[in-house]
Every structure is written in structure tokens, then in C-alpha cells.
Amino acid sequence: MPMRRILVVDDDRLIRQMVRDLLEIADFSVGEAVDGADALAQAAAFRPDVILLDLMMPDMDGYAVCRSLKADPITQPIPIIVLTASANLDLNRQAYAAGAAACLTKPFRREALLAVLNKALQGLPPREKTNGG
DSSP states (O other): OOOOEEEEEOSOHHHHHHHHHHHHHTTOEEEEESSHHHHHHHHHHHOOSEEEEESOOSSSOHHHHHHHHHHSTTTTTSOEEEEESOOOHHHHHHHHHHTOSEEEESSOOHHHHHHHHHHHHTTOOOOOOOTTO
16 A cells, blocks of 8 residues: 655754654655745645644744645645644644644654544545555
8 A cells, every 4th residue: 555645844854854754664655844835835746645734833824824725625635733832722722723633732752643643544545556656
């Protein structure tokens, strides 16, 4: 079965690398985006199965990215899991209102991330094998 694709969106290079390493060990194909505009472009180009999205980013925050992705018919079905350093429940409510499927607080445990990710992947159709991946 082709690997599931995960897009990691975070302005912190070290967080992106840590999440990438964690996911690649778990046999996921991982793409990265460094900010909101890059996230929108990568979501269209990489066609991820799930997006892991930071909330606090410069220029375009995660809420705006989430709303934009959910407003686009092409990216609307992609589950979005928010990763945030804030434990503020109001921020989580705003993330859900913007279209997030789940919220995880950083730092997170590997097992927690994989459990939320696998839950988001349940029910998605199998990825078709193509020449590009």
C-alpha cells in the first residue's frame, strides 16, 4: 500500500525536523511548509492525507490557513490536526471552529501524535498508487 502523506506546517525548523523524523520512522511520507502561504501551496502540490498545523506563525496564522484550506473544495476533505504550544482552551475552540479535526499541545508524546494521526486517517480512502508516489 502506498505511504500516507503528512504535511507538517510550522515556522520552527527544529519542530518540523523532529516531527518529520518521528513520522518517517512510522513509515509516513512527510512534506514540510514553513509558513501559511507555503502551507497553502504545499497542500495543493503535495496532496497530503493529513496536515499537522502550527497555530502561531508570522504573517498568516494557523487559523487563517485552516479556514483557507477548508474553503477550497480541493483541500477541504483533508483532516487538519493543530499542534500548538498553548494550552488555552479558547484557542482550541477557535481551531475547531476554523475546521481542525483535533488539537495537540506541544510538547506532545510520540504515542499521542500517532494515535491522533491514525484516528484522522481512519475512514479515508486508500491512497492510489501513482507514478509520483
